[in-house]
Amino acid sequence: MASAFANMTPALRGRLFIRAALAVLVVSMHPWCTAADARTSVPTRFGPVETRTVAGADADSSNILFRGAPLGQVDGDANLVKLSVQDDADYVIADAFLPGLHCHHRFTLLQIGPGDEATMSQPFGDCMTLFGARRAGDRLVIQLAHETTAQVHEFVWMQDRMKELTNVLTRCEAAQLTAASRWLPVAAGQAARVITGTGRAWFHTAPLDECKLPQLFVIPGDVLTVIHTYGDYADVAYRNPRTGREASGWIRVERLAPMRTPSDAPL
Known part of the structure; x- marks a missing residue:
C-alpha cells in the first residue's frame, strides 16, 4: 500500500x-462559493431583481429594482449574485465596486419574498470578497474573505443590518463548515x-x-x-x-x- x-x-x-x-446549517454553494455568476439581473421565485447605473450622478451609484420598481440605491457599480439558500425567501447579494477606495468591494444583502416583500440591508463588508453563505438556526450568515489576509469573516442579518460575528475562519474551515451542512x-x-x-x-x-x-x-x-x-x-x-x-x-x-x-x- x-x-x-x-x-x-x-x-x-x-x-x-x-x-x-x-450539521446545524443549511446552504447551497458552487462548490463552496455561493451561486451564480455576478450580473446585473437575476431571477428569483418572486420576480426579477435588477441593478442600473444612476445616470448623471457625480459619483458612481446603482439603483436596485425589484419587479421593475425601485427598491433602494447603493454606492458604486453593483453586480448581483443570487444565493442558493434553502429558505422561504430568496437572497441576492449586491456586490458594489468602488473604484475610488483602496479596497473596492462593498456588499448589500437583499431579501426577496416571501410574497411581495423585499428588503435591503445596510452596506457591509468593505475590503472583502464574497466567499459563501449558510444558515445558523433561523438566521442567514454571509461569509466574506478579507482581500489581504484571506481570512473568512461571517456576518449575520439582524433586522436591517449585518452584524459581524466574532469567529474568524480560514478558507478551509469555512468550506468545511458549509459542506458539513449541505453534504x-x-x-x-x-x-x-x-x-x-x-x-x-x-x-x-x-x-x-x-x-x-x-x-x-x-x-x-x-x-x-x-x-x-x-x-x-x-x-x-x-x-x-x-x-x-x-x-x-x-x-x-x-x-x-x-x-x-x-x-x-x-x-
Whole structure:
C-alpha cells in the first residue's frame, strides 16, 4: 500500500482522525462559493431583481429594482449574485465596486419574498470578497474573505443590518463548515469505491482544492468508503489493510469508481 501514513507527525495524524460534525446549517454553494455568476439581473421565485447605473450622478451609484420598481440605491457599480439558500425567501447579494477606495468591494444583502416583500440591508463588508453563505438556526450568515489576509469573516442579518460575528475562519474551515451542512449521505450499499485514474489521489481537509493534505494520498486500486458527497468532492473513510490505520477526508469524485462485483465480470 502506497498511502503515506508512516511519516506523518502525531499532530497531523490527529487531524486526520477527527471528523467534523457540523450539521446545524443549511446552504447551497458552487462548490463552496455561493451561486451564480455576478450580473446585473437575476431571477428569483418572486420576480426579477435588477441593478442600473444612476445616470448623471457625480459619483458612481446603482439603483436596485425589484419587479421593475425601485427598491433602494447603493454606492458604486453593483453586480448581483443570487444565493442558493434553502429558505422561504430568496437572497441576492449586491456586490458594489468602488473604484475610488483602496479596497473596492462593498456588499448589500437583499431579501426577496416571501410574497411581495423585499428588503435591503445596510452596506457591509468593505475590503472583502464574497466567499459563501449558510444558515445558523433561523438566521442567514454571509461569509466574506478579507482581500489581504484571506481570512473568512461571517456576518449575520439582524433586522436591517449585518452584524459581524466574532469567529474568524480560514478558507478551509469555512468550506468545511458549509459542506458539513449541505453534504448528501451515501447509502451503505453504494459506499464502496475504488481509486481510479493515474497517480496519487490526495486527501483534503475540506472540499476545496487549496485544502490538500501534502502527506496523505491513496493510489489506483485502493478501496475507500464514501460517506457523503458535496460538489466535486466525496467525504471518505479509508482503512489501510496492511497496517490497520484509518484516515478520513475529502477526495475528488472524479478519482472514485464503483466497486465491481462478481456479477459485473465479463463472460
